[in-house]
Amino acid sequence: xxxxxxxxxxxxVGILIPIGAVAGALLAGVLILVLAGVNPVKAYGPLLIGPxxxxxxxxxxxxxxxxxxxxxxxxxxxxxxxxxxIGGEGQIVAGALFTxxxxxxxxxxxxxxxxxxxxxxxxxxxxxxxxxxxxxxARLNAxxxxxxxMMNLIAAQGVSFxxxxxxxxxxEIAYGTGFPQSEALTxxxxxxxxxxxTTVHLGAIIALVMAVLVYVxxxxxxxxxRVRAVGYSKDASRYAxxxxxxxxxxxxxxxxxxxxxxxxxxxxxxxxxxxxGVSAGYGFTGIVAGLFGKLHPIGVIPASFLFGALLVGAxxxxxxxxxxPGIVYALQGLVVLFVVSSDLWVRRRSARRVxxxxxxxxxx
Amino acid sequence: MINELLKxxxxxxxxxxGVRLATPYLFAALGEMIGQRSGxxxxxxxxxxxxxxFTAFYVTFASGSLALGVLVGVLTGGLMGLIMAVxxxxxxxxxxxxGIGLHxxxxxxxxxxxxxxxxxxxxxxxxxxLSVPILSDLPVIGAVFFRHNVLVYLAFVLVPVAxxxxxxxxxxxxxxxxxxxxxxxDTLGVSVTGIRYLCVIIxxxxxxxxxxxxxxxxxxxxxxxxxxxxxxxxxALVYFGRWHPWGxxxxxxxxxxxxxxxxxxxxxxxxxxYEFAVMMPYVLTIVALAFAVRRAQQPAALSxxxxxxxx
Numbered sequence: 001x002x003x004x005x006x007x008x009x010x011x012x013v014g015i016l017i018p019i020g021a022v023a024g025a026l027l028a029g030v031l032i033l034v035l036a037g038v039n040p041v042k043a044y045g046p047l048l049i050g051p052x053x054x055x056x057x058x059x060x061x062x063x064x065x066x067x068x069x070x071x072x073x074x075x076x077x078x079x080x081x082x083x084x085x086i087g088g089e090g091q092i093v094a095g096a097l098f099t100x101x102x103x104x105x106x107x108x109x110x111x112x113x114x115x116x117x118x119x120x121x122x123x124x125x126x127x128x129x130x131x132x133x134x135x136x137x138a139r140l141n142a143x144x145x146x147x148x149x150m151m152n153l154i155a156a157q158g159v160s161f162x163x164x165x166x167x168x169x170x171x172e173i174a175y176g177t178g179f180p181q182s183e184a185l186t187x188x189x190x191x192x193x194x195x196x197x198t199t200v201h202l203g204a205i206i207a208l209v210m211a212v213l214v215y216v217x218x219x220x221x222x223x224x225x226r227v228r229a230v231g232y233s234k235d236a237s238r239y240a241x242x243x244x245x246x247x248x249x250x251x252x253x254x255x256x257x258x259x260x261x262x263x264x265x266x267x268x269x270x271x272x273x274x275x276x277g278v279s280a281g282y283g284f285t286g287i288v289a290g291l292f293g294k295l296h297p298i299g300v301i302p303a304s305f306l307f308g309a310l311l312v313g314a315x316x317x318x319x320x321x322x323x324x325p326g327i328v329y330a331l332q333g334l335v336v337l338f339v340v341s342s343d344l345w346v347r348r349r350s351a352r353r354v355x356x357x358x359x360x361x362x363x364x
Numbered sequence: 365m366i367n368e369l370l371k372x373x374x375x376x377x378x379x380x381x382g383v384r385l386a387t388p389y390l391f392a393a394l395g396e397m398i399g400q401r402s403g404x405x406x407x408x409x410x411x412x413x414x415x416x417x418f419t420a421f422y423v424t425f426a427s428g429s430l431a432l433g434v435l436v437g438v439l440t441g442g443l444m445g446l447i448m449a450v451x452x453x454x455x456x457x458x459x460x461x462x463g464i465g466l467h468x469x470x471x472x473x474x475x476x477x478x479x480x481x482x483x484x485x486x487x488x489x490x491x492x493x494l495s496v497p498i499l500s501d502l503p504v505i506g507a508v509f510f511r512h513n514v515l516v517y518l519a520f521v522l523v524p525v526a527x528x529x530x531x532x533x534x535x536x537x538x539x540x541x542x543x544x545x546x547x548x549x550d551t552l553g554v555s556v557t558g559i560r561y562l563c564v565i566i567x568x569x570x571x572x573x574x575x576x577x578x579x580x581x582x583x584x585x586x587x588x589x590x591x592x593x594x595x596x597x598x599x600a601l602v603y604f605g606r607w608h609p610w611g612x613x614x615x616x617x618x619x620x621x622x623x624x625x626x627x628x629x630x631x632x633x634x635x636x637x638y639e640f641a642v643m644m645p646y647v648l649t650i651v652a653l654a655f656a657v658r659r660a661q662q663p664a665a666l667s668x669x670x671x672x673x674x675x
Contacts, residue, residue: 032473036480084460132650142653145407145460146600150646150653153593157646161639284464291461326475329468333411336465337447340457 014346018292021342022306025334032330036323043321050316051309057316059198063270065308067092067262069207071286072293072300073214074126074258079295080218081251082231087133087148088259088283090155091126095260096267097159098125100274101167103185103267111188118189119206119264126260127253129155134252138245144252152283160276167274182274191269203265207304210258214297227251259283281329285311288336291343310335378624379508383516384582386620388413388574388591390519392598393605393612394526395570399445400602401530402563403543403665404452407463409571410595411470412444416575418474421586422481424488433488433580434515434573441572444470445565453560456669467595475588482586490584491515515573515581522570526609539563543663546670556670571595593646600649603657615652619645 026047030040051061071088078085085091099122106114133147163180172179191202218224229237230247238244266278289307293299314328392409399406420437424430444466451462491513500510530536541549542559550556574594579586597619605611626641 032476036476086460086464136650136654140654141659142650142657143603143659145405146596146603147650147653149407149596150600150650153596153646154643157639157643161637164639165637284468287461287464291458324476324479326472326477326479328472330472330476333465333467333469333472336468337451337457337462340462340465341451341455343457344455 010349013349014294017342017345018339021338022310022335024342025331025338028334028338029327029331032327033321033323036327038321038323043317043323046316046320047310047313049313051312055195056198057312059195059200060312061305061308062195062204063199063201063308064311065304066201066203066207066269067266067282068286068289068304068307069300070210070262070265071259071282072290072304073207073210073297074255075287075290076214076293076295076297076300077218077227077258078251078255079290080231081227081247081255082234083134083137083248083252083255084145085130085133085148085252085255085259086145086284086287087130087151087256088262088286089279089281090148090152090283091129091256091259092263092266092279092283093152093155093159094129094256095122095126095263096274096278097155097162097263098122098260099264099267100182100185103189104183107186107188109188114186114189115191115268118268119261122264122267123257123261126263127257129260130252130256131249134249134256137252138248156279159274159278163274163276169273180276184273185268189268190272191265199270201265201269203269206261206265208301210261211297211301214258218297223247223250259286262286281332285332288332288339292339307335374628376504376507378628379621380511381627382617382621382624383509384512384620385623386616387516387519387581388577388594389598389601389616389619390523390613391574391577392571392595393601393616394519394522394609395567395574396599397567397602397605397607397609397612398526398530398539398570399564399567400666401543401607401663402539402560403546403663403668403670404448404560404564404567405459405463405599405667406445406448406452406466406564406567407460407596407599408444408448408466408470408568409463409574409598410591410593411467411474412441412568412571413470413575413578413591413595414474414589415444415470416440416572417579417590418478418575418586420572420576421488421579422477424490424580425482425486430491430580434576437576437580438569438572441575442565442569444571445568446561448568449561449564452669453557453564456671459667459669478586478588485585485587487585488580490580490582513581515577518573519577520613523609523613530609540663542670543665546665547673550670550672556672560670571598574598592642597645597649600653603659603662604649604652606657606661607663619648622648 033040033043051057099118102121103118129151133144133151136142136147137144163182167182169181169183194200194202194205218228226242227247229242230244234244262282267274285307289304290300293303314331318325318327392413396406396409416437419440420433423436424433448466451457452459493511493513496510500506538554538559541554542556546556578590601612601615604615623645626644629636630641
């Protein structure tokens with residue numbers, strides 16, 4: 001496809017505006033740091049350079065980008081299908097729980113069978129957790145924004161209960177330490193490392209493959225077309241004979257499934273067991289990565305890399321200047337606020353283009 | 365257990381504690397209702413409550429003045445409301461997402477400031493119960509409703525106040541018009557932007573009051589994650605209450621009595637895992653959303669940014 005000069009300019013601006021928004025958020029963060037009595041120059045060095053300073057930093061960034069990409073892909077399907085899935089946190093937890101539980105039952109299977117099986121299990125766990133709000137929305141018109149948030153809170157409590165009771169590692173009881181974590185998965189179930197001596201695991205490749213699959217699904221299949229149609233206009237879709245409720249549930253199911261897969265790869269690639277707080281905020285940050293990538297599966301790849309870097313950098317900054325981890329959430333909150341705000345300028349530009357030039361609207 | 369529950373004393377305790385626990389729900393949900401009536405869905409309630417809970421606590425701790433604590437808690441909430449208004453009204457951002465951003469900001473800031481300033485859990489002398497003369501001597505009702513602190517009374521008084529303002533004043537008419545049909549309101553010379561700013565800021569202030577009550581009216585201390593998801597439930601209570609002050613009151617009381625019952629059960633040491641007890645209001649919220657809410661009644665322009673059509 002050839003791009004006209006004006007299209008090129010729009011594309012460049014379309015990338016620069018959100019990046020400017022992130023820069024704006026970090027600038028606002030300076031205020032917070034000054035308020036906290038921290039020298040901002042000292043703090044922002046690790047934040048901006050840390051993630052890229054060496055192979056180790058880059059590897060950490062890719063590791064954090066992996067769940068973000070998977071959640072963000074789910075956000076693409078959900079939002080394109082007209083469901084606002086805020087339930088990534090709970091769906092990650094559900095996926096991680098399913099994967100761990102099944103993994104602990106099937107220790108004797110060889111890795112070549114076990115790994116795909118556990119990935120699928122995680123997907124199903126997240127999909128089921130997402131299906132509840134999806135069905136409630138489709139059948140009873142219950143706000144999915146609120147019910148997914150409630151499902152997050154329920155999942156966190158549920159796993160907290162399991163890890164202190166039925167699923168706690170017997171060794172924790174035997175030694176009397178009682179740390180809330182499950183038994184470790186057998187090594188056959190661990191995702192192999194793809195960059196030696198770093199934490200980058202097979203999950204990164206899986207996430208990239210999923211990005212391509214989600215793209216093909218949304219833009220090259222009839223079902224994907226219908227999902228987008230329902231998200232674009234419910235009334236028009238209904239008029240065209242599409243079963244709107246069914247596709248809304250499907251969008252929620254796939255969206256939850258991808259978040260569940262993120263939970264599975266976190267367990268199989270990083271922790272090798274179930275822990276409290278396995279979702280680590282990825283369910284929220286993944287939403288931002290999805291929006292930042294313009295709800296396009298390929299766009300979410302660089303977006304999740306960027307937000308992975310932000311998480312790694314914030315982590316490094318937090319440790320370098322010794323402030324509490326709250327700073328990471330505060331910065332993330334600012335980034336969300338700035339990014340969603342900056343969208344106004346992007347929309348204005350595309351509105352002008354439609355008015356002015358008769359060029360086809362890129363909104364796919 | 366049932367026998368114990370049926371004793372008059374136990375019931376009064378549970379109901380009285382239900383009235384106290386309804387207070388933060390009422391403040392936050394009434395405020396959120398006003399914002400939603402003007403067409404803005406603010407999901408930042410929980411984060412706003414946390415930040416206000418901290419600032420109110422800290423100021424009270426440092427100055428010894430409860431009044432100053434309340435003032436700062438409310439102002440903090442108002443400021444959070446202002447941020448939400450700028451992002452969702454002026455910048456016309458997707459409200460479902462910007463509220464999450466505001467929540468994360470409040471969550472992070474409260475944690476950061478707490479660690480920096482206090483670091484450890486401390487306590488203050490919070491609001492003392494104030495018995496209402498005569499009424500507090502009534503059997504049962506007196507103990508349940510009239511032996512609380514001033515913030516509790518304020519929350520309940522705000523229910524009829526919200527009703528009068530929304531349904532019996534020109535301002536209320538404007539608010540509802542902006543939430544139902546901003547184009548028409550704009551045509552009639554009502555400032556959509558002005559009304560939405562006002563409502564979202566008031567909503568923020570009331571979330572601020574909710575948080576303030578938690579730290580210096582109920583617990584008399586500040587801990588991380590002091591809200592335990594109350595802010596999210598407050599948003600759901602607006603749906604449950606069908607965007608009406610009396611409905612919000614009913615929902616708040618239902619949830620708080622369930623909560624009080626849950627706490628009573630835990631204190632008795634009855635074998636329900638703690639996590640299930642905490643989960644109860646969340647599950648109840650989902651059930652309520654699915655079966656008790658008719659969204660046909662929601663403000664027609666809820667969560668839709670308004671853009672005047674250019675001539």
